Amino acid sequence: MKPGGSVRGARLLPVFMKGDTMKKTLIRKYANLLVRRGVNLQKGQTLRISSDVEAADFVKLLVEEGYRAGAANVYVDWTCTEVTKQGYRHRGIRSLCDIPEWRVEKLKHESKLLPASIYVDCEDPDALRGIDQNKLRKASVAAGKKFKPIREDMENKYQWLVAAYPGKKWAKKMFPGLRASAATEKLWEAILKTCLVDDGTDALAAWDEKNKNFISRCEWLNKFNFDYLEYRSSNGTDFRCWLMPQSRWCGGGDTTLSGVYFNPNMPTEEIFTTPLAGKCEGRLVSTKPLSLRGTLVENFYIDFKEGKAAEWRAEKGEEALTNLINTDEGSRMLGELALVPVDSPINESGLLFYNTLFDENASCHVALGMGYTSCFDGFESLTQEEMHKAGVNDSIVHVDFMIGSPDLCVTGYKNGKATKIFVNGRFVK
Secondary structure: OOOOOOOOOOOOOOOOOOOOHHHHHHHHHHHHHHHHHHOOOOOOOEEEEEEEHHHHHHHHHHHHHHHHOOOOEEEEEEEOHHHHHHHHHHOOHHHHHOOOHHHHHHHHHHHHHOOEEEEEEOOOOOOOOOOOHHHHHHHHHHHHHHHHHHHHHHOOOOOEEEEEOOOHHHHHHHOOOOOHHHHHHHHHHHHHHHOOOOOOOOHHHHHHHHHHHHHHHHHHHHOOOOOEEEEEOOOOOEEEEEEOOOEOOEEOOEEOOOOOEEOOEOOOOOEEEOEEEEEEEEEEEOOOOEEEOOEEEEEEEEEEEOOEEEEEEEEEOHHHHHHHHOOOHHHHOEEEEEEOOOOOHHHHOOOOOOOHHHHOOOOOEEEEEOOOHHHEOOHHHOOHHHHHHHOOOOOOOEEEEEOOOOOOEEEEEEOOEEEEEEEOOEEOO
16 A cells, blocks of 8 residues: 655645645645555556545546556446445345356456456444344355455456555544544544655655565564464463464565565555464464444454364444454454564554544554465465465455554464573563
């Protein structure tokens, strides 16, 4: 998610007052960043943008920046949260699970075209509150089964990016005491700041430097080739998770099989790896709410036994959590371990975003479901099936939840020797 530039035209984003050219300039700079360092669009490549209609003005900027960067074509897949909600409310399960063939063929076409893809996230955290969770789960499973083989074929072959736009309802959730316009402006400021976009900084150079730091930290962790990690915190987290011999730590940017470097998340503060599926024990306690299919899951824990989620409780949203864990066999196991220090800029902002893109980068987290094949050493020459047999978790879902705390300690073990990684929520090095 990334890049920046100059302003043209009188009408940009109505969120800001007329004449506030500095903020308009920063928003265009942000759009340019997403194109040039986020997906790192290549000349002659197609750019696909997926967005809710609420972000239409910003999407126009992304389209323009895409063409300025040399795109052969830019197209937009529009969604509308309210239309989606009405569909879940009024359609039956059979109808929701009937995936039109044109959607399958469209994805097949994209698997050959391999467009760089930007996903603009502006979702209301409570968007699907009150919707039948069973409908959501079954519809998600039906779509996942249809699209999973195609998406696996695209794995590691194209650049993609998840980035944010300040939707009004999301902004009001974060800043309930402000008018919608003021709340939206506050959220804009937070998005730009966490993405290193300001009027005194070269955002492209800032992200180049940030990625260098990620590479250095990953090299330090990878030299240990840990057998397993242990997590402990006074809130009740007491957990051990094993790694594969081929597990490697990644962070910041990623590289496609064709050699294009890109940043899949903006902002990002995490160093992450793929654990050995089905080998972990203990309790993980959440430290931030989880926005899950339009429902907030709050104050929950999950107990793992013999590598799988065995028991769980949530103060709010437990049904949504249960449906997630029961999605398929792989959704009961972990596909990601991620380390984020408590002094990350997002955590130090003091803001709760109610959005995984941001909250996962304020806190150590893990993910239920699919493992990242790009964190498997030698993935370039292996098939998906070979990596799954070696221990990369297989699922149609991948959902992060946050477990970081100010006193979290993480220790790595190799041949019985302990190495401290985190002490009191911070990297030891």
